[in-house]
Amino acid sequence: MKIGAIVLAAGEGRRFGGNKLLAKVGDEPVILRVLKALSGFDRVVIVGAYVNELMPYLSNEVIIYNPYYRDGMSTSIRLGLRFFQDYDAVLIVLTDMPLITNEVVSRIVSAYHDGCSAVVPTHNGIRGNPVLIHRVLFPELTRLSGDVGAREILRGRVDVCTVECGPEVLIDIDTVNDLTKVLNIVNTNRQ
Amino acid sequence: MKIGAIVLAAGEGRRFGGNKLLAKVGDEPVILRVLKALSGFDRVVIVGAYVNELMPYLSNEVIIYNPYYRDGMSTSIRLGLRFFQDYDAVLIVLTDMPLITNEVVSRIVSAYHDGCSAVVPTHNGIRGNPVLIHRVLFPELTRLSGDVGAREILRGRVDVCTVECGPEVLIDIDTVNDLTKVLNIVNTNRQ
Numbered sequence: 001m002k003i004g005a006i007v008l009a010a011g012e013g014r015r016f017g018g019n020k021l022l023a024k025v026g027d028e029p030v031i032l033r034v035l036k037a038l039s040g041f042d043r044v045v046i047v048g049a050y051v052n053e054l055m056p057y058l059s060n061e062v063i064i065y066n067p068y069y070r071d072g073m074s075t076s077i078r079l080g081l082r083f084f085q086d087y088d089a090v091l092i093v094l095t096d097m098p099l100i101t102n103e104v105v106s107r108i109v110s111a112y113h114d115g116c117s118a119v120v121p122t123h124n125g126i127r128g129n130p131v132l133i134h135r136v137l138f139p140e141l142t143r144l145s146g147d148v149g150a151r152e153i154l155r156g157r158v159d160v161c162t163v164e165c166g167p168e169v170l171i172d173i174d175t176v177n178d179l180t181k182v183l184n185i186v187n188t189n190r191q
Numbered sequence: 192m193k194i195g196a197i198v199l200a201a202g203e204g205r206r207f208g209g210n211k212l213l214a215k216v217g218d219e220p221v222i223l224r225v226l227k228a229l230s231g232f233d234r235v236v237i238v239g240a241y242v243n244e245l246m247p248y249l250s251n252e253v254i255i256y257n258p259y260y261r262d263g264m265s266t267s268i269r270l271g272l273r274f275f276q277d278y279d280a281v282l283i284v285l286t287d288m289p290l291i292t293n294e295v296v297s298r299i300v301s302a303y304h305d306g307c308s309a310v311v312p313t314h315n316g317i318r319g320n321p322v323l324i325h326r327v328l329f330p331e332l333t334r335l336s337g338d339v340g341a342r343e344i345l346r347g348r349v350d351v352c353t354v355e356c357g358p359e360v361l362i363d364i365d366t367v368n369d370l371t372k373v374l375n376i377v378n379t380n381r382q
Contacts, residue, residue: 058256059258060258062256063255064256065246065254067252079253082273
C-alpha cells in the first residue's frame with residue numbers, strides 16, 4: 001500500500017501566540033521530532049504563516065507553500081492531497097504533536113485492513129491523531145472547507161477502523177501551557 | 192481542457208553567476224513578468240536554490256520547494272507533475288524567458304487539437320518554449336532524469352504540433368550578456 005504523509009505546518013499558532021513548531025522538546029524543535037516519527041514514509045510538508053522561519057530546518061524535504069493558509073487547515077490538506085492523488089492512502093499529520101513516534105505511526109498504518117475507509121488511533125477509546133485516510137475518501141477530503149481536519153469526514157461512518165495507542169495520540173500543543181505540560185512529560189520520562 | 196503550468200524557478204543560475212529571476216526587465220523582476228504571462232492559468236511555482244530570496248515575491252502563489260534541485264530540471268518537472276496528475280495537460284514554463292506574454296501562452300494553448308501529444312512554439316521554424324505536454328506523455332515526463340527539459344521526450348515524435356510565434360519563444364537569460372540583450376530589446380520596443 002502506497003501511503004503519503006501530509007504534514008500540516010502552515011498554521012499561525014494564534015492560541016500559542018507565535019510559531020510553536022520551533023519550540024524545543026527534548027532538545028529538538030517540535031517539527032523535527034514529528035518528521036523523525038515519519039522516517040521511512042513518503043511525505044510533503046505544507047507550510048504557510050512561518051515559511052521563512054521553518055525553511056532552514058526543512059531543506060531536505062519536499063515542501064508546499066500554501067498561500068491560502070489563513071483559510072484554515074482544509075486548504076493545506078487539499079494541496080497535499082493533490083500531490084498524493086495516485087496513492088492508496090494519506091496520513092494527515094499535525095506537527096504540533098511532538099510525542100508521536102515512528103512506532104505509533106507504524107502501528108496506525110499496520111492496523112489498516114480491507115474495508116477500512118480510515119484508521120484512527122485512540123487512547124482509552126478517545127480518538128486522536130494522526131489519522132490514515134484511504135483513497136475511497138479522497139473526494140470527500142478534497143471538499144472540506146475552513147479550519148477543519150480530516151476527522152470531520154469520519155463522523156457517523158461505520159467503516160472507520162480504530163487502533164488503541166498511548167496518550168501521545170491525544171497530546172498536542174495549542175498553548176504555551178500545553179508546551180509546559182509536554183516538557184514535564186518528557187522530563188519525567190527521562191528521569 | 193484542464194491545463195496546469197509548472198513554473199520552473201529552482202535552478203542555481205550558474206552561468207548567470209547568481210539568481211537571475213529577480214533581475215529587472217522593464218522595471219519588473221523577471222519571474223513576475225513570467226507569472227503575469229500566466230495570468231488566468233492554474234500554476235505551481237517550483238523553487239530550490241533561491242527559495243529564501245524568491246519567497247517575498249511569491250506569497251500569493253502555490254509553491255513547491257524541490258530539495259533535489261541540484262539534480263536538475265527533471266526533478267522539478269516531476270514534482271510539478273505530481274500536483275497536476277489529474278489535469279489534461281501541463282505547460283512547462285521556464286522562468287528565465289521574460290518576453291513571453293499572455294498572448295503567446297494563449298496562442299500555444301489554442302493550437303492544441305485532438306491527436307497532439309504536445310504543442311511546441313516555433314520562431315522561423317526553430318523550436319522554443321513554453322511547451323504544452325498532453326497527459327498521454329505524463330508517464331514519459333515522469334521518467335526523465337538529470338538536467339533535461341520536456342523537449343527531450345518529443346524528439347522524433349510525429350504527433351508533436353507546432354505553432355509559429357514571435358522571437359520571444361526563443362529568448363532566454365542564461366548569462367549576464369543575455370540579460371543585456373533582453374534589456375536592449377525592451378528599451379528599443381519602448382522608444
